[in-house]
Amino acid sequence: GSSVLSVKIRVMPSSFFILMRFFMRVDQVMVRVSDTRVYHETSWNYVLREFTSRDEMTDNLKVPTHVLTDPNAISQHLPVRTEVYEKLEFPSLPASESTGQDTTR
DSSP: OEEEEEEEEEEETTEEEEEEEEEEEETTTEEEEEEEEEEEETTOSEEEEEEEEEEEEGGGOOSOGGGGGOHHHHGGGSOEEEEEEEEEEOOOOOHHHHHTOOOOO
């Protein structure tokens, strides 16, 4: 078997996007792919996060053997087991902290 964790990050002037993929194959047992996506725009006070987990027992997969070793190819053949969508809000800061002013004087 094998397992691979990959992270791709795209940063733009006003936003960023992160894709983290965990691929796990246990030979003659199962295949699992878990994806986490994070998106944020600078004008927002929150981050969007999406988590998806897919897996299947290899006996139930009717695909060529080489597909079992390719995370991008096999993910299309795996049923979704879990999906979670979250909006993570940043806590509000007092005005003095958000402007960077020193209030200790």
